[in-house]
Structures are given as C-alpha cells and as structure tokens.
Amino acid sequence: MSKPVIQTAGISKRYRRGLPGSSGLLRDSLARTLRSPLSVFRRANQETFWALKDVSLEVREGEVLGLIGRNGSGKTTLLKILSRITQPTAGWAEIHGRVGSLLEVGTGFHPELTGRENAYLSGAILGMKRQEIARKFDAIVSFAELEKFIDTPVKHYSSGMYVRLAFAVAAHLEPEILLVDEVLAVGDINFQKKCLGRMGDIARGGRTVILVSHNLGAISRLCERVIWLDYGELKMDAAVAAVISAYQLQGFTHRAQWTRPASDTPNGEVRITSVSLKSPDGQYSSLFRGDQPVTAEIKYQIRRALSGCQIGTRILNSEGVVVLSTSDADHLGVSATPKEPGRYQAAFQIPGGMLAPGSYSVVVAAHLPQRHVYDVVEPEVAFEVTEEGSLASLDGRLGLVAPLLHWETLEDTETR
Amino acid sequence: MATVTSNPPVAAPLGSSPAGPFTVRIEPPRGWFALHLRELWDYRELLYFFVWRDVKVRYKQTVIGILWVVLQPLLTMLVATLFFGRLAKLPSQGLPYSVFCFAGLVPWTYFSSSLLNVTNVVVENQRVITKVYFPRLILPVSAALSGLVDFSIGFLVLFIYTLAFGIHPTFAILFVPVLLLLAILTVLGVGLWLSALNALYRDVRYLIPFIIQFWTLASPVYYSSQLVPQRYRWLYGLNPMAGVIDGFRWALTGRGPAPSSVLIASVVMVLFAVVGGLAFFNRMEGSIADRV
Numbered sequence: 001m002s003k004p005v006i007q008t009a010g011i012s013k014r015y016r017r018g019l020p021g022s023s024g025l026l027r028d029s030l031a032r033t034l035r036s037p038l039s040v041f042r043r044a045n046q047e048t049f050w051a052l053k054d055v056s057l058e059v060r061e062g063e064v065l066g067l068i069g070r071n072g073s074g075k076t077t078l079l080k081i082l083s084r085i086t087q088p089t090a091g092w093a094e095i096h097g098r099v100g101s102l103l104e105v106g107t108g109f110h111p112e113l114t115g116r117e118n119a120y121l122s123g124a125i126l127g128m129k130r131q132e133i134a135r136k137f138d139a140i141v142s143f144a145e146l147e148k149f150i151d152t153p154v155k156h157y158s159s160g161m162y163v164r165l166a167f168a169v170a171a172h173l174e175p176e177i178l179l180v181d182e183v184l185a186v187g188d189i190n191f192q193k194k195c196l197g198r199m200g201d202i203a204r205g206g207r208t209v210i211l212v213s214h215n216l217g218a219i220s221r222l223c224e225r226v227i228w229l230d231y232g233e234l235k236m237d238a239a240v241a242a243v244i245s246a247y248q249l250q251g252f253t254h255r256a257q258w259t260r261p262a263s264d265t266p267n268g269e270v271r272i273t274s275v276s277l278k279s280p281d282g283q284y285s286s287l288f289r290g291d292q293p294v295t296a297e298i299k300y301q302i303r304r305a306l307s308g309c310q311i312g313t314r315i316l317n318s319e320g321v322v323v324l325s326t327s328d329a330d331h332l333g334v335s336a337t338p339k340e341p342g343r344y345q346a347a348f349q350i351p352g353g354m355l356a357p358g359s360y361s362v363v364v365a366a367h368l369p370q371r372h373v374y375d376v377v378e379p380e381v382a383f384e385v386t387e388e389g390s391l392a393s394l395d396g397r398l399g400l401v402a403p404l405l406h407w408e409t410l411e412d413t414e415t416r
Numbered sequence: 417m418a419t420v421t422s423n424p425p426v427a428a429p430l431g432s433s434p435a436g437p438f439t440v441r442i443e444p445p446r447g448w449f450a451l452h453l454r455e456l457w458d459y460r461e462l463l464y465f466f467v468w469r470d471v472k473v474r475y476k477q478t479v480i481g482i483l484w485v486v487l488q489p490l491l492t493m494l495v496a497t498l499f500f501g502r503l504a505k506l507p508s509q510g511l512p513y514s515v516f517c518f519a520g521l522v523p524w525t526y527f528s529s530s531l532l533n534v535t536n537v538v539v540e541n542q543r544v545i546t547k548v549y550f551p552r553l554i555l556p557v558s559a560a561l562s563g564l565v566d567f568s569i570g571f572l573v574l575f576i577y578t579l580a581f582g583i584h585p586t587f588a589i590l591f592v593p594v595l596l597l598l599a600i601l602t603v604l605g606v607g608l609w610l611s612a613l614n615a616l617y618r619d620v621r622y623l624i625p626f627i628i629q630f631w632t633l634a635s636p637v638y639y640s641s642q643l644v645p646q647r648y649r650w651l652y653g654l655n656p657m658a659g660v661i662d663g664f665r666w667a668l669t670g671r672g673p674a675p676s677s678v679l680i681a682s683v684v685m686v687l688f689a690v691v692g693g694l695a696f697f698n699r700m701e702g703s704i705a706d707r708v
Binding site: 098 | 439
C-alpha cells in the first residue's frame with residue numbers, strides 16, 4: 001500500500017448568505033454600524049448554508065480519484081479547499097507534496113500579451129518555475145499546434161486557438177498532486193481526445209490526481225476509485241464501477257424531499273411547506289421498484305379560513321405529460337373542501353404497478369380549481385420507477401401507465 | 417490559514433504521515449496575524465511575473481507608451497510653475513520653482529498612481545484569485561513595485577533637468593533609495609487597507625479620487641512644508657508623504673535643511689500603517705475568494 005498524500009478530517013465549509021454589508025456597499029455597512037454599534041459582534045441572524053459537511057477522506061500516492069455529484073454538491077468547494085483557494089470553516093486537511101490546480105482553462109491569460117508571454121505568465125500562475133516553462137516551451141507550443149502564431153497577441157486568437165494554448169500550458173504542469181475541475185470538455189472533438197489522452201498519461205505517470213467531472217465516461221476510463229458528494233456530504237467512496245452505477249441509478253436530478261427555504265416566505269393564504277416521497281418502509285426515496293407503492297407526503301399551512309380549496313398533485317412523466325392528477329378531496333367525490341387555519345400533513349399513495357418504468361416529477365398546488373391558485377410547488381420533487389418488479393419490462397409493452405388489471409377469463413359455454 | 421512547513425510535522429495527527437519534503441496543513445483561519453514570509457519568498461518568481469505583466473501591458477496599451485510617463489509630470493510641472501511659481505510666487509526653498517515642483521511631482525506621481533493600482537489589484541485579479549492559490553499579498557506588492565519603472569524614467573528626466581539648472585548632486589543623493597522605500601511602504605500601508613476593502617465593498621473605488629485629491633493638498637508637492645509653523649511640523653509629518661517628498665527634494669538637490677522632525681513622524685506613521693494593513697489584509701485574505 002502506498003502512503004497517503006492527502007488526508008482530510010471533517011472538512012466543512014459554510015457560506016453566509018446574508019453577510020453584514022451584503023449589499024456590498026461600505027456606505028451601508030458604516031450606516032448600520034453607526035445605528036447599532038454592537039451589531040458588528042452579532043452574527044446570529046445571518047443565513048448560512050453548508051457547501052461541504054464533514055468530509056473525511058484519504059488519497060494515496062499515485063491514485064487517480066474521481067469526484068462526482070450533482071451541481072452544487074460541493075465538488076468544486078472541496079477542490080478549492082484542497083488547493084487553498086478558500087479556507088474550510090471546520091476540519092483540517094494535510095497535503096504532502098506540491099499541488100497544482102486546474103479549475104479553469106486559461107487562468108491568468110491577458111488578451112494584450114502574445115501567446116509566448118501568456119504561456120509564461122499562465123505557467124507561473126499555475127505554479128511552474130520560469131526555467132521549467134522555458135524547458136517545456138517547445139512541447140507546449142507543438143501540443144497547442146500554434147507554432148506560427150505564438151508571437152501574436154492572444155486577443156487576435158480564435159476561441160479554439162486560445163483554448164488549445166491554455167490547455168497545452170496546463171497539461172504540462174507536473175506537480176506531485178494535480179486537482180482538475182471539468183477542464184476536459186474544451187475545444188473540438190480531436191483536441192478533446194488529445195486532452196483526455198494527456199490526462200491518461202499524467203494519471204499513468206504515477207501522479208496523484210483528483211478529477212472532477214460530469215463526464216462519467218472519462219471518469220470510468222481514468223479513475224480507479226470515485227467519491228460521490230451529495231448536498232456537501234460524502235455519500236459514497238468506493239471502486240469506480242460501484243459508485244458510477246449507484247450514481248446513475250439514483251439519477252442525479254431526482255430528489256425525494258423538498259422543504260421550502262426559510263428565505264422564501266410568500267404571504268398567501270396557503271403555504272405548502274414540504275413535499276416528500278417515501279417508500280413503504282417509511283424512508284425517503286426517489287427510486288421505486290415497479291411493484292412498489294409511492295407515498296407522497298405534503299405539509300402545508302392554512303393562514304386564513306377558506307371556503308373552498310384543494311391540495312392537488314400532478315404526476316408528470318419525463319416528456320412533461322401529466323400521467324395523473326389527484327387531490328385531497330378525491331375520496332369525498334368533490335373538487336374542493338373548506339379549510340380552517342392551522343398546519344396540516346396530507347399523504348396519498350400511488351399503488352405499486354401503476355406507473356410504467358421511467359422518471360416522474362411531482363407538482364403540488366393549493367388551489368380552487370379553475371378559479372384561484374394559492375400556492376404552487378413546481379417540480380422540485382422527482383422520482384424514478386425502475387424496471388425491476390414491473391411486467392412492462394418483461395414483455396416490452398407500451399403505455400403511459402402500466403397497471404396490472406384484473407382479467408376474468410371463463411370458458412365460453414354459449415357459442416358452441 | 418494554511419501553513420507551509422519545509423519539514424514534516426513533528427507529531428502527525430494520523431499515524432503514518434509520510435516524510436514528504438513539502439507539507440501543507442489546511443485549517444480554518446485563526447488569529448489576527450499570521451505572516452508567512454517564507455512562503456512569500458517561495459513565490460518570488462510569481463511576484464516577478466505579475467510586475468512584468470503590469471509593466472508590459474501598460475506600455476502596450478498606451479499609444480505613446482514611455483513618452484506619456486515623461487510628459488505627464490513634465491506638463492503638470494509647467495502649469496504649476498506658471499500659476500504657483502510665477503503668479504502666486506510661492507516660496508520654493510531657494511530652488512527654481514520648476515525644479516522644486518518637479519522634484520515633488522516625481523515621488524508624488526509614483527505614490528498616487530501606485531495607490532490607485534494597489535487599491536484595484538485584488539478586484540482586477542478576481543478571476544485568478546478564485547481559481548489558483550498563491551499568497552494574496554503578492555498582488556498588492558506587485559502593484560506597488562510595478563510603478564517603479566515609471567518612477568525610474570521620471571527620476572532620470574528629473575535628474576537631467578536638475579543638472580541643467582546647475583544643481584549638482586551631493587552625498588545626500590544616497591538617501592534616494594531609502595526615501596523610495598519609505599514611499600513604497602506608504603503605498604502598501606494605505607493600499608493594503610484599501611485593496612481589501614475594495615474587494616469587499618463596491619463603493620470604495622469612488623472614494624479613491626477624493627482621497628488622492630485631498631492628499632495632494634496635504635502634501636508639500638506645490639508648496640514648501642516650511643510654510644507650516646514649526647510647532648505643527650510633527651503633526652504635518654503624520655502624513656508620511658510629507659516626509660518622503662521633503663526628504664526626496666533634499667536628497668536630490670542637497671539644498672535646505674535635512675528633514676528631521678517631519679521625517680521621523682512619517683517613518684513612525686508608515687510603520688504603524690504597514691503593520692495594521694498587513695494584519696487587515698491577512699484577516700480578509702481568506703474571505704476574498706469567497707466574496708469577489
């Protein structure tokens with residue numbers, strides 16, 4: 001076993017939304033300080049969120065680690081902390097070796113400078129020494145295929161030329177530990193292949209690499225081990241095949257639970273506060289077998305007595321077709337019921353075997369049908385019905401829904 | 417604040433810490449003052465590249481390039497000589513007014529333009545700041561240093577101009593580098609505060625023209641500090657540029673008394689400003705990447 005070169009313990013990062021002076025004006029900050037001088041020391045009522053929560057991991061020398069997760073799951077924040085661009089709020093990390101980070105292509109490029117000047121400047125900003133750049137300069141230029149234009153200011157470059165030069169400089173960075181964020185998707189197809197090839201060379205060259213990408217193909221080609229971050233937390237840390245299949249199964253757009261953010265406070269008569277999906281065992285889930293019932297739970301608040309209102313739900317398939325609609329008055333045979341002020345929790349169940357395999361989203365609305373809409377939660381909650389346990393996948397049948405209907409078959413005794 | 421040690425930590429927190437040659441420990445920021453001079457030294461080549469970039473871009477962008485650097489203080493000097501020297505007949509410590517004024521304008525131009533550059537440097541480099549790590553202090557330092565190229569050209573012209581008036585340098589000219597250092601430190605002492613504030617608050621840049629205008633009037637650029645009553649001289653010297661400009665004029669021409677009380681007050685003031693500026697900049701450094 002080779003030695004660990006990156007160790008982190010409980011790395012967390014909190015961002016503030018409502019910073020003092022969040023207007024970004026010194027004038028406002030000073031005015032606030034003058035009005036209430038002690039507010040400088042008060043930090044309680046600022047809204048915060050955790051971009052990264054308690055992430056502990058270890059990366060060994062020579063390992064190529066992939067980092068996947070939805071947008072906003074904390075991948076880039078983790079890379080920024082490891083490359084020291086931003087500081088963690090809690091926890092620590094220890095890194096043994098020189099770190100190079102490629103968080104964008106063309107870091108530090110200046111349009112007025114020539115290709116040659118920019119290669120030196122960008123190389124230095126990325127952490128190369130002057131002699132090192134000088135030594136690799138010819139290789140950089142030929143990798144970028146820009147021999148003829150290297151002394152032209154880059155403001156005259158086409159975007160393709162610009163990206164080629166930028167990547168060529170980055171590709172010749174040879175730190176002991178390389179942190180790469182989504183830079184593979186640049187240039188035309190041929191150049192992308194060349195970039196991927198270069199990444200493969202770097203990976204095989206015994207360097208330690210952490211690679212963030214949405215390109216699961218690239219991840220599975222280059223990495224042995226993958227970490228999956230979800231909502232800032234480390235969700236899975238295992239061999240590449242296992243993580244990628246789990247990740248794909250979950251479907252990164254599917255979310256089992258939605259709670260109205262504290263900052264979002266509509267003043268209507270009705271406020272839907274949360275929508276969630278649960279499997280029969282009562283766990284939040286966004287992945288259901290074909291024969292499993294889907295339970296939806298809706299919490300809402302009535303702030304003023306209403307003579308007629310329904311809490312209605314639409315289930316949409318991936319093409320946006322409404323597969324079914326249902327409401328909290330269905331079982332009464334009416335379309336709306338009077339509502340008294342208070343907090344409520346409502347639930348309904350879509351029977352197992354009803355929905356065809358596929359992805360679905362859930363829209364919830366509090367409304368008086370065709371008259372007035374009090375509150376709507378657009379598809380924040382989504383789920384997937386798998387082919388497992390569904391007959392539809394066995395015989396490839398068609399249809400928006402896949403209920404197993406009861407058939408009665410008797411011997412025909414009349415027409416003999 | 418992350419710390420860099422050239423040796424592996426003595427007691428590694430996780431059992432098998434390898435004896436790497438270069439270990440970084442990343443932790444939440446703590447304390448007000450953590451200056452990593454060693455790390456700055458490690459990044460000296462990047463400092464050089466930032467200065468090089470500034471200078472190169474500046475001369476590429478202006479059509480007349482170097483000529484502008486010469487013309488700007490020269491034209492200001494001519495106009496000032498006409499109005500303040502000829503018409504207002506301001507005293508000029510026994511020097512021809514144009515020499516007196518030019519000798520004040522060269523260090524003053526360095527100061528005002530560098531202060532502007534240092535204030536803007538963090539905001540102008542926000543893309544790089546959010547994508548790559550390097551000690552952020554390099555940016556204001558590079559902005560303060562890149563103004564020295566303009567200064568050197570201006571100084572050369574001034575030196576020739578002074579010689580043309582038959583004023584020959586004395587041993588006092590050896591003090592020019594010392595006074596220049598004091599000017600650089602003044603730029604940093606004030607600029608570190610302003611550049612961090614400018615990154616945090618969008619309205620700081622509107623303050624700069626006012627600060628510079630105010631400061632010009634409070635400095636002995638066009639008039640002699642001898643006009644300030646003796647008992648208030650030390651107070652006047654709390655403006656560090658008063659000491660720098662007075663000293664610079666004396667060092668170049670060797671005329672008049674060597675500045676003492678003004679200069680001492682200036683040096684003390686600069687040291688306070690630099691220490692405070694470093695602490696403030698360091699404190700804000702961590703959140704700059706999160707805010708810009």
